[in-house]
Amino acid sequence: MSNNQFKKGELYSFITGKASTAIGRRLQKHFKQASIEITIEQWSVLYHLWKEDGLSQQQLCDATFRDKPSITRLVDNLEKLKLVKRNASKEDRRINMIVLTDEGRELEEKCMALANTTLNEALHGVTHGQIEIAKEVLQMVYDNLK
């Protein structure tokens, strides 16, 4: 029962996610133009800390769909950039609470504005209804595979 509606080239771009790759690159470009020297991967971690500061590395794994070594190294690099700090938890000494520095907090406004700009560029000419359906489909895809 292999009767999905994808022709060959479409199958390719759906699997490889060329649209989201393009969005990521555009966002990265905007960061660079604004002299914000972080990667989109680092942004994706900061994003969750801006929503809720003081997450553990494990919580960041779950939030960003990465494994533990990936988060270890992203946090390493964010620490080098002095944007976050590892605070050992007092209740459970296994846990590092990742907290934003002042410098990390200061990036939020600019970065989120650039993310919104990027999305508006990406969705130029796409109707509200189309966006709603696309979001729904991508969520279903994610749920089907998780």
Next chain:
Amino acid sequence: MSNNQFKKGELYSFITGKASTAIGRRLQKHFKQASIEITIEQWSVLYHLWKEDGLSQQQLCDATFRDKPSITRLVDNLEKLKLVKRNASKEDRRINMIVLTDEGRELEEKCMALANTTLNEALHGVTHGQIEIAKEVLQMVYDNLK
């Protein structure tokens, strides 16, 4: 004029492409289960060679949305695996024609079947109409940013 229809968390997953990440990981898993020892990135190059053998590295860059160094190294690794070969072009000595080996050609059927299986898993419960709109939106996003 920042009035797109994305709430915070949705913005995140649209930009980071968690759906396509999940599809890629699932396909990789299927390859592994079938003892096909290639990465999805390598698959993405083979995919275009299966459609048309003997592409130049530059053509592979355009087809896979990668820069030249990325293709140089993917071809390096595919050559190590003996799935492709670099043939210097006789008309233009700058160009490497990348051609499939017998072994590389043999992978096509299995890999494409696994790609289709993966997509069917991903799209379980999604209607034809929804898929069409999602494809359209992703194509528009890509066109807007390229």
Next chain:
DNA sequence: GACATATAGTTGTTTATGCAACTAAACAAA
């Protein structure tokens, strides 16, 4: 309390990405 197991995080290895700087061949203009 002691032992097994689960959880949180780190380190090592291979593969891949993007950017900058580079070499070599082709082409175009004088």
Next chain:
DNA sequence: TTTGTTTAGTTGCATAAACAACTATATGTC
């Protein structure tokens, strides 16, 4: 033919991903 420019591909570097193997702490069970 010489000089400058474009095109194709490679190399070096920093960042990141996935997997396996590891350490340290916490927890559950006898």
